[in-house]
Amino acid sequence: MLLITRTFSSFFFFVTIPLVLITFTSSHAHPHPIAISSRSMADMERFISAGRGSNITGISEFKKYLWRFGYYLNDHNINITSTCFTDEFDAIFESALISYQRKLGLQVTGKLDSLTISQMITPRCGVPDNNGHTHMHSVKNFVYFPGKPRWSGPMPTTLTYAFSPEYTIHTLSLHQIRRAFRRAFTRWSNVIPLTFVESDDYGFAEIKIGFYSGDHGDGEPFDGVLGVLAHSFSPESGRLHLDAAETWAVDFGESWSEVAVDLESVATHEIGHVLGLSHSSVKEAVMYPSLRPREKRSRLHIDDVRGVQSLYGSNPHFTSDLSSLQSDISVNQAPPPPLPRFPFIIVLLCGYVLSFFIVSGP
Ligand SMILES: [Zn+2]
Ligand SMILES: [Zn+2]
Secondary structure: OHHHHHHHHHHHHHHHHHHHOOOOOOOOOOOOOOOOOOOOHHHHHHHHOOOOOOEOOOHHHHHHHHHHOOOOHHHHOOOOOHHHOOOEOOHHHHHHHHHHHHHOOOOOOOOOOHHHHHHHOOOOOOOOOOOOEEOOOOOOOOEEOOOOOOOOOOOOEEEEEEEOOOOOOOOOOHHHHHHHHHHHHHHHHOOOOEEEEEOOOOOOOOEEEEEEOOOOOOOOOOOOOOOEEEEEEOOOOOEEEEEOOOEEEOOOOOOOOOOEEEHHHHHHHHHHHHHOEOOOOOOOOOOOOOOOOOOOOOOOOHHHHHHHHHHHOOOOOOOOOHHHHOOOOOOOOOOOOOOOOOHHHHHOOOOEEEEEOOOOOO
């Protein structure tokens, strides 16, 4: 029985979850999914001690993963394709792995340690990590999209947003959705000279919000429960898409699902993309690419604030001490759901968000 449970758990963990690691982004969308192969727990454990010189079947999948997120081309300027990777833990892979660990805020070991593997099998945003304009200052880890696009025009200004009347969900009321987004927009408008106003006119709204299932026409199909949670487009596209298959929650005290995802946290992150921010290396930042189930991380971190203010300037009414925003993270304290079937899922970072490099038209 134990074996069956373990096998099933392993299947869920290493088959279902990695399937979400398949998205690709940007104007040069990849036609084929890239996933770390499904493996049993025993197989995955073999990688944990892997270091330079190791040769283990499946290392190539990790290479593809790092290649896909920009850790090969940027660091080595080598035009490698995903089809030419071997299973040897070579120096280039080690270097790419170190860059990855550094970028994601992991302990830099240069090895496939358990935390690194956990992060790599975690659903995440499809934006290559080394494809943005990163501020390397010691306290600035926010990143822009290439070209530093932002909503143009003199500040202060107002942007309208609207919810698709067609692409919506029914597990939350429109009132609950609107409240969550209103709070998310307000977090940003509190710190920059931008005001967001909800509009009933979806067609003319500058920011268009919708819940979509599977393939929804932009080349980045959603993938069902967990994994890909949402994706959005850089300025001035205004498109903000959420995966309708998620168990979206606005109150974990009422939503007992172990795969519940906090709508406000994801909304706040996606609005950050809509405004022009890419992913941050700061784990506590709203713009860090991942979010665990039942985790709430919607308050702006000092890194988020500095990033967005460098694009738009400060809201003249913003008087908060930036230092007080440090470690401004809240985790829901609601008790765990009764008799969880997949307790291991709590270790997963499931906040997958994907954004795109869209060059605004003339
Ligand atoms: Zn989409
Ligand atoms: Zn993102």
